[in-house]
Amino acid sequence: MALTHQDIQALQNVTKDLCSDETVLKGDNIPVETLNSNGKVVESNEYEVIDKINGTTQAIAVAPVVDGKTDYSQTAIVVAGTQPGFTESTKNAIEARDGMTPQVDDISDFYDSTAAKLEKEHGGGTISNMSGFSQSGPAVAKVAAEHQVPKITNFMDWAASSALYSKTNPKGITAEEKAWLDLHATIYMDSTRDVTYLDGKNHGDIPYGKKYIVEGTGDPISDHDTAFPRIKGNGLDIDWYVKHGQFASGMTKEQVIKVARKKAKEAAKNWDIKDPSTWFNSTDYRFYLLRYVMTYGDFAVGPSQTELLSSYKKTVKELRSQLKTATGSKRISLREELLRAVAEKARLQAELKVQEIKDEIAQAKEALQADIRATRQAMYQIAEELTDSEVAELLSPYTMENLWDSQAEAQNLAEADAYQNRMMAFADKLDAAADNLIATDQEGAALFSTNNK
Known part of the structure; x- marks a missing residue:
């Protein structure tokens, strides 16, 4: 050990x-x-x-x-x-x-x-x-x-x-x-x-x-x-x-920004003209970014989303295994960790899947644009006997507007975003359930303590 x-x-x-x-x-x-x-x-x-x-x-x-x-x-x-x-x-x-x-x-x-x-x-x-x-x-x-x-x-x-x-x-x-x-x-x-x-x-x-x-x-x-x-x-x-x-x-830049925004929001919420201690609390998150680097050092380079997802999958598997034999407060603690791990796993899966869809659409669009450019260049090279206007007329169908279905692209992207939003909402519910577990456990402990006085 x-x-x-x-x-x-x-x-x-x-x-x-x-x-x-x-x-x-x-x-x-x-x-x-x-x-x-x-x-x-x-x-x-x-x-x-x-x-x-x-x-x-x-x-x-x-x-x-x-x-x-x-x-x-x-x-x-x-x-x-x-x-x-x-x-x-x-x-x-x-x-x-x-x-x-x-x-x-x-x-x-x-x-x-x-x-x-x-x-x-x-x-x-x-x-x-x-x-x-x-x-x-x-x-x-x-x-x-x-x-x-x-x-x-x-x-x-x-x-x-x-x-x-x-x-x-x-x-x-x-x-x-x-x-x-x-x-x-x-x-x-x-x-x-x-x-x-x-x-x-x-x-x-x-x-x-x-x-x-x-x-x-x-x-x-x-x-x-x-x-x-x-x-x-x-x-x-x-x-x-x-x-x-x-x-x-050891926080990544994204994590520091997230915390900095919370601090700026909290400063704005707590500002009170009657309380001098709140007068100079910055409501600009960039102030906290600078303070972080001065106090805690450079931002950390975080693992990739794929590495994180693999880590959360392993964590979920280990927690489920531990839950089989856990009892009492340890079981409650493990259930809380499991809910949060599944929530993060769901968020990462949604982000990776949506990004994969968007990347595939972008790659297909870029490939089509390259084909259109190559076709137009080849046509101008072989059509020596035609005027520019005649070549332009022949090539008029070969445009992104005609060959790319923008409506289908927009629909696919909207469906991907909707899927991600559903998964994020699901993850938020899991986090809320974990919070309820803690609250219920604390209430039970307080009640037990009261009854035994």
């Missing part, structure tokens, strides 16, 4: 609790729920606890249990962020503004301890994943690069720029280690950098790895959180961000 960013996020979300819980012991198997972007449980994976520490640094090492057998080749080390309050951990975070956090030594020792336990107690294994959050992010990056861990998944790294090697920071990330991180590390961060902006002179910049930036809310409590980014597999759930009118790294 290859661990995904989504799995690592799920582990990060519970690391502090697992470290603090004295009943969680080395060798225990623990369930960890992986949620989708709507907060619904996708699956509950089981992990064996290889090691853990609960001091100034809080960290846990786990390996996934697959079909009752632990896969030690996928051992992950997950390190929590700064402990709140006036603690040694907080003091270390302040010191990290001028260099590498002192907790790098704890994390290095924990790596060595985990590797030794894998070798001694389990006959070997591989630390394939490491993850840090906030203050622990740069330290995890340093240790992971030292040992060339193949997959590093960090969240909102604190004082990342200050963690680079210098004469005054000999424990910092070297140029060679940075090169490894650029190829193997992914960092999820909020656009507003509500907390990391205060991490030193570089204001939350992260100089290593691939960055996934998600639109921040301006709330440091909710944004500076491992659960804040909406992750699917090994990347952001772009569909979720588009649906909710929010920006995120």
Whole structure:
């Protein structure tokens, strides 16, 4: 079982609790729920606890249990962020503004301890994943690069720029280690950098790895959180961000335009002369396009519609298979995903089919125009004994007006558009049905909660 960013996020979300819980012991198997972007449980994976520490640094090492057998080749080390309050951990975070956090030594020792336990107690294994959050992010990056861990998944790294090697920071990330991180590390961060902006002179910049930036809310409590980014597999759930009118790294130009139009429409709707905070919100979607590029980077090159359709067909097949054995809230979640996947599949099928019809009509029209041009040229070349007016009379039937049925073309195009509109309406109904599923599930949960008080 290859661990995904989504799995690592799920582990990060519970690391502090697992470290603090004295009943969680080395060798225990623990369930960890992986949620989708709507907060619904996708699956509950089981992990064996290889090691853990609960001091100034809080960290846990786990390996996934697959079909009752632990896969030690996928051992992950997950390190929590700064402990709140006036603690040694907080003091270390302040010191990290001028260099590498002192907790790098704890994390290095924990790596060595985990590797030794894998070798001694389990006959070997591989630390394939490491993850840090906030203050622990740069330290995890340093240790992971030292040992060339193949997959590093960090969240909102604190004082990342200050963690680079210098004469005054000999424990910092070297140029060679940075090169490894650029190829193997992914960092999820909020656009507003509500907390990391205060991490030193570089204001939350992260100089290593691939960055996934998600639109921040301006709330440091909710944004500076491992659960804040909406992750699917090994990347952001772009569909979720588009649906909710929010920006995120990795959007195509078409997706950015769609979100930008939503933002412009929302700005126009909320403008209020009595509320100064709304006076300068742009109602021109092009303003948001420029802001996107400045904050999130270049537009992504999206897959072709054919590739997308193939992907949705595969998704629909997998979801139908999972539904056969799913129960409870997981079944509701899968039904919602299935409805949305079928809706997108219907939209893509309609778009591709209509485009295919239009392309065939355009090609036939172009071929006929080429034949008419060739016929006219040939006639002028062989009719040397005829006057131009006589040749023109002979060629008068050979025109697009006479040979191309414009009414049939218009009718075929109209039928194609009507078909696409019907499919789009059908897809909208599926999305509405998915929304109703969520609402019904939430109402049922609320009713159950009320009845049990």
